Amino acid sequence: MDLQAAEKRAQELHNLLNQYNYEYYVLDQPSVPDSEYDRLTQELLKIEEEFPELQTSESPTQRVGGQVLDAFKKVQHNVPMLSLANAFNEDDLRDFDRRVRQALDENSYSYVCELKIDGLAVSLKYEDGLFVQGSTRGDGTVGEDISANLRTIRSIPLRLREPLTLEVRGEAFMPKQSFIALNAIRDEKGEEPFANPRNAAAGSLRQLDPRIAASRNLDIFLYGVAEAEELGVSTHSESLEMLERLGFKTNNERKVCRTIDDVIQYVSGWADKRPKLSYEIDGIVIKVNSLAQQKELGTTAKSPRWAIAFKFPAEEVVTKLTGITLSVGRTGVVTPTALLQPVKVAGTTVQRATLHNEDLIREKDIKIGDFVVIKKAGDIIPEVVNVIAERRTGEEEEFHMPTHCPECNSELVRLEGEVALRCINPQCPAQIREGMIHFVSRNAMNIDGLGEKVVAQLYRSGLVHDVSDLYSLTKEQLIQLERMGEKSADNLLKAIEASKDNSLEKLLFGLGIRHVGAKAAKTLAQQFETMEALAHADMEQLTAIHEIGGKMAEAIVTYFDQPEVDELITKLQTAGVNMTYKGPKLSAVEASDSFFAGKTVVLTGKLYELTRNEAKEKIEALGGKVAGSVSKNTDVVIAGEEAGSKLEKALQLGVEVWDEQRLLDELNK
Structure with missing residues (x-):
């Protein structure tokens, strides 16, 4: 068989095997026995062995096997893969x-x-x-x-x-x-x-x-x-x-x-x-x-x-609650957790369950020694559904939340509008330790090698007092830690050094500002671009951002108003930690002479020259904001064909209305 004949037969086999594969694995309606599929696969393999240039990435022979990988590479999604509520x-x-x-x-x-x-x-x-x-x-x-x-x-x-x-x-x-x-x-x-x-x-x-x-x-x-x-x-x-x-x-x-x-x-x-x-x-x-x-x-x-x-409602099981332990989070909240006799729930063995707060313990009348129903629904951590009171023996013990922090012995407080007890001592070891663990985590500064145990050792030994101290650690200090050899110490120092180059949003998330998650941190970094600009932002500037609500804005302003935060940022900056946003800009704010700069625009109806997404991107690139609904704050409504209720509302409110051609004229200026 010459190359031309081999190429022709290989393509025939590609088509046949892809068709049989589709019938078997997608339609669940195989038209040939497995032996025929295997025979054709072997024929294709022999052709590719004789003519290696005919072996392509989409060949049916390339599905199985392959080279063992060293590690997985990172991939940026073109469109974010959001989770669902x-x-x-x-x-x-x-x-x-x-x-x-x-x-x-x-x-x-x-x-x-x-x-x-x-x-x-x-x-x-x-x-x-x-x-x-x-x-x-x-x-x-x-x-x-x-x-x-x-x-x-x-x-x-x-x-x-x-x-x-x-x-x-x-x-x-x-x-x-x-x-x-x-x-x-x-x-x-x-x-x-x-x-x-x-x-x-x-x-x-x-x-x-x-x-x-x-x-x-x-x-x-x-x-x-x-x-x-x-x-x-x-x-x-x-x-x-x-x-x-x-x-x-x-x-x-x-x-x-x-x-x-x-x-x-x-x-x-x-x-x-x-x-x-x-x-x-x-x-x-x-x-x-x-x-x-x-x-x-x-x-x-x-x-x-x-x-x-x-x-769907998760599987529920019965087990015994053997004790209640307390933990202090990075925001100072003291959380009770139930210790359970090990039991399988939804395929996993469970030994702990969240109790959230003291009010829930009182509401469900939970006592140490109770038999309880637990379930996993929506959360990875199981929760206690109810107590089986008829199984009580009289030996069960009441549980009372402490009046003082189990870590630093400071008096616990309950802030107005909250059910949680909170330690408000900024020097509480648990809060500092948990804050550091969050700071180095994957979605924050991503310092590989700084796990919970290493952070705990560093803090316990007095080598670090806040996250800025991580950047002054030496090899001599690290090798004194348990299970920390010279190579591990070298790798950790390299990871710490590499984290200095992270974009601003990583640092913002790592700082643990209340209510600011990873997505919000990126939005803030894109909008303000530097730590200094964000630190001086007021409530009005923050709430003008679509994703930032009043509660989050207040938390951000309060955070940066603290003198100790200003000191921490200065120390991090001195250590060489990047304070600017390195990703793509939200919009070209420099185009302030554009009509759209600072304007709120609503798109409605069918556009023909542009897709909705293209129009939105072009408007935002010129400093505009594209909203989903018409209000008194709307500056312009772009009405394509078959525009409906939004156009009507714009006319009622006296909002300026453009057609698509007017939009194109303005965009092309």
Whole structure:
């Protein structure tokens, strides 16, 4: 066989094997026996061995095996992979619907309900129809490249049916039968079994050897397309149909619901049907169907306002509460935690459960020695549901919160409007220690090698008194610590030095300003760009930012008003820690001569020259702010064709209205 004939036959085999693969793994309707698939695969392997130049990345032979990786590379998501807010009952769903209705200011919307697969969220990127990269969700902005492992999932197409460039999202999972078989093998080998299919799937996809992932029989359902509107679809349900046309596997148990009553009926129907599925689900995801309405609703710092996840009630078990321990967090809150006789809940062994605060202990009449019902619902940490009073023997003990901090013995206080007891001593060892642990954590300054035990040793030995002291540590000091050799000390010092170059948002999050999470820290860093500018910001400047509410703004102003904070920032700056934002700018504020600088703009109706997203980006690049609803503070409404209630409201309020051509004229000046 010459090269030309080999190339022709290889392409024929590609097409056949991809078709048979799709029929077997996506449609579950194989048209040929396994032996025929294996025979054709072997034929293709022989051709690729004889003509190595014919072996391509999308070849069916490249799904299994591959080189063992040293580590996973970081991947920046083009569009953030946000987590969903949770609903646990009908009232939560109706509250969600009320918020959607009020924000859209209209009744013409529908929902898509989908099964919430209990697996690992992943993102797949395709260029010109070829699979080029797959990654984990990570922190929502940056994930890990697990392309080699995802290639082993046969329901993921390596070549699409159309040469499109796109990014799709899905949930990789382990079917129940694969999970049972895997644990049987691990049991035979004397290895610890996986607690549940989700852990097994996540563990499989984070193996550095793709052959291990290939042996685990994983599967996937695709549930979304990033920037789907750019591909000519207008609803979420249409984007799912497009995924199917391209050769992806989607879950067919979805339904378009016209009302929240339809949604509730759909959700209640799955509570009893879920055990019959061949894979695990832990709830139902509800999304607004219209992509334009999704953009109008927007997102918070953590989750989209157009979607919610209804979580099924978790498994409940009974165990004995043997004691209550107290911990002091980095904000000074003293939290009681129940110590339990070990028991399995939802596939994991549990020995502790949160008790939140003293009021909850009194409300549920919890005593040490009680038999209690615990559950895991929505949170990783289990909680105590109730006490089984009839099992009491009379030997149970009342629990009383202390009047003084268990760490520093300062008097505890209860701030107005709070139920928690709090230590307000800024020199409390627990708060300083917990604050340092937060400062060095992955989403903050990300100092690898500074775990809880090392931080505790550093503080206990007097080597550090606050986070700025981390930057003056020496090798001689570090090697005195337990289990800290010269190489570990060198690596830790390198990690500390590297953290000085982090962008401002990492430092802001690490400082632990009350109410400021990782997403809000990035928003603040983008907006103010320097630590000095943020430190001098007032309430008005802060609350003008869409994602920053009054409570967070007050906490930020209060934080930077403290003399000790000013001293800490100065020490960090002196140590060489970066105080500026290094990421992409929110908008070109320098374009202050633009009409849009400082203006609030609302987009409504269909635009033809620009997509909504393109118009929004161009307006923001010129210093404008694009809002989702019309109010007295709106400066201009851009009304495309079929503009509805927003145009009417603009006319009622006397807000200036432009057509698309006027917008283009202004943008092109």
